[in-house]
Amino acid sequence: MDLIPRSNVVHKLEKRKLLIAINCIAALSIFFFGYDQGMMGGVNGAENYYDKTMHFGHPAPDGSPVIDNTLLQGGIVSIYYVGTLVGCLVGGWFGDKYGRIKTIALGAFWAVIGASLQTSAQNHVWMIFARLINGWGTGILNAIVPVWATETAEHKSRGQFVAIEFTLNIFGVVVAYWLEYGCGFYKGGNGSFIWRFPIAFQIIPLLFLFAIVWIFPESPRWLVKVGREEEARYILGRLRGEKGEDLGKAEAEFQDIRNIAELERKTATHGSYFSMFFGIGSGKLHTGRRVQLVIWLQIMQEWIGIAGVTIYAPTIFRTAGITNTDVQWISGLNTITYMLSTLICVFTLDRIGRRWTLYWGSVVQGISMFLAGGLTTAGQSHPLGSPQAKAYSSGAVAMIFLFTATFGATWLTVPWLYPAEIFPLEVRAKGNAWGVVGWSVGNGWLTLLCPVMFKALKEKTYYVFAAANVITIPMVWALYPESNQRTLEEMNLVFAADSIWNWEAERNFKILKEQNPELVQAAHRGQSVHLDPETGLPQRQSVARNMSLDVSAVQAQHDDASYEKQTFKHG
Numbered sequence: 001m002d003l004i005p006r007s008n009v010v011h012k013l014e015k016r017k018l019l020i021a022i023n024c025i026a027a028l029s030i031f032f033f034g035y036d037q038g039m040m041g042g043v044n045g046a047e048n049y050y051d052k053t054m055h056f057g058h059p060a061p062d063g064s065p066v067i068d069n070t071l072l073q074g075g076i077v078s079i080y081y082v083g084t085l086v087g088c089l090v091g092g093w094f095g096d097k098y099g100r101i102k103t104i105a106l107g108a109f110w111a112v113i114g115a116s117l118q119t120s121a122q123n124h125v126w127m128i129f130a131r132l133i134n135g136w137g138t139g140i141l142n143a144i145v146p147v148w149a150t151e152t153a154e155h156k157s158r159g160q161f162v163a164i165e166f167t168l169n170i171f172g173v174v175v176a177y178w179l180e181y182g183c184g185f186y187k188g189g190n191g192s193f194i195w196r197f198p199i200a201f202q203i204i205p206l207l208f209l210f211a212i213v214w215i216f217p218e219s220p221r222w223l224v225k226v227g228r229e230e231e232a233r234y235i236l237g238r239l240r241g242e243k244g245e246d247l248g249k250a251e252a253e254f255q256d257i258r259n260i261a262e263l264e265r266k267t268a269t270h271g272s273y274f275s276m277f278f279g280i281g282s283g284k285l286h287t288g289r290r291v292q293l294v295i296w297l298q299i300m301q302e303w304i305g306i307a308g309v310t311i312y313a314p315t316i317f318r319t320a321g322i323t324n325t326d327v328q329w330i331s332g333l334n335t336i337t338y339m340l341s342t343l344i345c346v347f348t349l350d351r352i353g354r355r356w357t358l359y360w361g362s363v364v365q366g367i368s369m370f371l372a373g374g375l376t377t378a379g380q381s382h383p384l385g386s387p388q389a390k391a392y393s394s395g396a397v398a399m400i401f402l403f404t405a406t407f408g409a410t411w412l413t414v415p416w417l418y419p420a421e422i423f424p425l426e427v428r429a430k431g432n433a434w435g436v437v438g439w440s441v442g443n444g445w446l447t448l449l450c451p452v453m454f455k456a457l458k459e460k461t462y463y464v465f466a467a468a469n470v471i472t473i474p475m476v477w478a479l480y481p482e483s484n485q486r487t488l489e490e491m492n493l494v495f496a497a498d499s500i501w502n503w504e505a506e507r508n509f510k511i512l513k514e515q516n517p518e519l520v521q522a523a524h525r526g527q528s529v530h531l532d533p534e535t536g537l538p539q540r541q542s543v544a545r546n547m548s549l550d551v552s553a554v555q556a557q558h559d560d561a562s563y564e565k566q567t568f569k570h571g
Contacts (some may be wrong), residue, residue: 003231010217014238015246018217019153023161025216026149027168028209029104029141032111034172035202036138040077041331042180046195053192054124064318064327070451072124079128081444083114083135084142085437089273091140092433096271096426099226100148100219103140103429108210111137112203119200137206139440143433146420151219151428152239155487159349162417163342170339170408177332184328221488224257225425232257253487257425260489264426271427276434284496285424291434293480294419298438299445300472301415304365305465306407307446309334309400317397330397334404341408353484354414358476361410365403366469372399373462380459396459415439421483422491481505 004010013021043049045065050057054076056069067073087110095103114134121127146162153161179201183194220239223232236250267283275281279288317327349357379392415435423431453461481494481502490513497508 003228004217004234005215007215008217009215010235010238015241018239019161022152022216023149023164025104025209025213026145027165028205029108029145030165030169031172032202032205032209033138033142034169035176035205036080036134036172038173038176038335039180039198039202042177042184042198042328043195044073044077045328046180046184048190048192049195053122054127056124062323067451067455070455071448074448074451076124076127076131078444078448080131080135080138081440081447083132083137084139085135085440085444087136087139088143088433088436088440089139090136091143091436092430093273094140095144095147095429095433096222096225099222100144100151100429101213101216103144104148104213105210107137107140107144108206108213109137110134110140112206112210113137115199115203115206119196119203135440139436142416142436142439144429146416147429147432148219150417150420150488151221152217154240156485157350158421159354159413159417159484160346162420163345163349163413166413166416167339167342167346170335170342170412174332174335174339177328177335181328181332220254221257221425221428224254224261229254229258256487256489260492261425263492264424271430273430273434276427276430285492286495286498287424287427287431289500290422290431290495294415294422294431294435295438295441296475297415297418297480298435299442300468300475301411302439302442302446303465303468304362304407304411304472305369305403305462305468306411307443307450309404309407317400322393322397334401337401338404338408341405342412344409345413348409349413349417350484353482354418355476355480355482357410357414358480359473361406362469362472362476364406365411366466368399368403368406369462369466369469372396372403373459373466375399376459376462418480418483421488422481422495424492425488428488478502481509 009021010018047059047063047065050065050067050073051059054072056072056076057065057067060066087107091103091107094106111134114130114132114137117130118127118134121130149162149165150158176198180194180198183197186194217235217238218231220232220235223229223235233250233254236254240246240249240253242250264285267285276287276291279286279291282288317330322330345357375392375396379389379396382388382392419432419435420428450461453464457464478501483491483494486494490509493512494505494509496512497505499505499508
């Protein structure tokens, strides 16, 4: 394959080895994302940062931070999500136009600039602009990396591969917490090094990501979309294998991609962000509905409580009665539990599906948040340091640990995987960007309000998070179709129904799949494509014709065909 440089790993690796290599690069980006989020928890607690540099607080006699300007503290954290919001929209547009690989490189480049500016910040204005730029780079990466990962993985193990990446995401949070914990002992915890070095540390993986991503293969689905079918077919062959029992898999999947790409071009007429948001010109693809689903799934991911726990963990543990000397190491221990819990998702996500993963997560998370609030209230009704107060506080901390572990096993991965699975190929990067918009809005909104809520409501803030978990259960049940064990191409059939309700989508999908057997069944059949009798290789099939996502239209075609047969018989 002369069109792909010889330095590309696609020539040296194939099948699972190639998928693992791609997954490692995607995980490197996700690691940075997790590190960047976890980092601010420790930075906010550094005296030199909040007192001497940003001037939004002062230390209490026991050394704990006293925040005088909660709006400034929350603003510095949340402005990052304004950057991710802008960045994801740029990344989605750039990714659909210029490809996944170039977009990943662009995101890494911008994130390096933002991290460098944060490291050298001298005041809160400088820091605000630096975090805005850093957020832009993160938004670009978050918009494109899940898309690249899902477009190269097989539909049977897609969830597992993305779940592994998010284990690395929380590993980034763990590294951030413990690095800051160690830096806190440097010179008694008084210098600027204890917060500048952890910020600068993220530059290392970003530079490595920028340098190495160029030797990795482009998404075969994007290549089909832009007409580079020869490259797409070669990369699919390397990803799925071309020998023995794998013979025919790549060609079958290639035919599905070509069929759906052709159908999308005929069905949808508008692909701008504005048109996508309102569903203008999307026809039976119902892009507007998909946009609303991914935005609200990501917003709810933050409002069920994880944004507060990740960034304001020290504040949460102080609210539960933990002393300032113990807060940091307990927060770090919580992140380790968080990381280990993500391994549960690796083994369950492709077995029980996306919907059931969210269900059991919401139930356990909601219970743990209600109990955390109740136990903290009970502990504060007893004298500080008394056995009763310590017992209740320990129970509250245990509930926070349970919440975090459950989130890692459930809600962490699905809201990032789902947007990359459900959008049409023509606008998949832009569609995933809308998910990042939801995450940015939810995260920015919550991190801005968290200091205010904890100051005004104290432990009752847990009840707000618990109520959000309860709301998600009927929301997912009624509105979110299952994507597990379905190819990316099949999702267009799932969303072809005019009704917003999940049960209607499933009923319509079943009908369309029966009426369009040539459209998306090749990948499921595996080797059942036709082989060339002379070469023994899979034959290149022509794109399926008369395809439609309209049940009534397909039924009319079948009725016409039946009528013609009857006329021929009697004629």
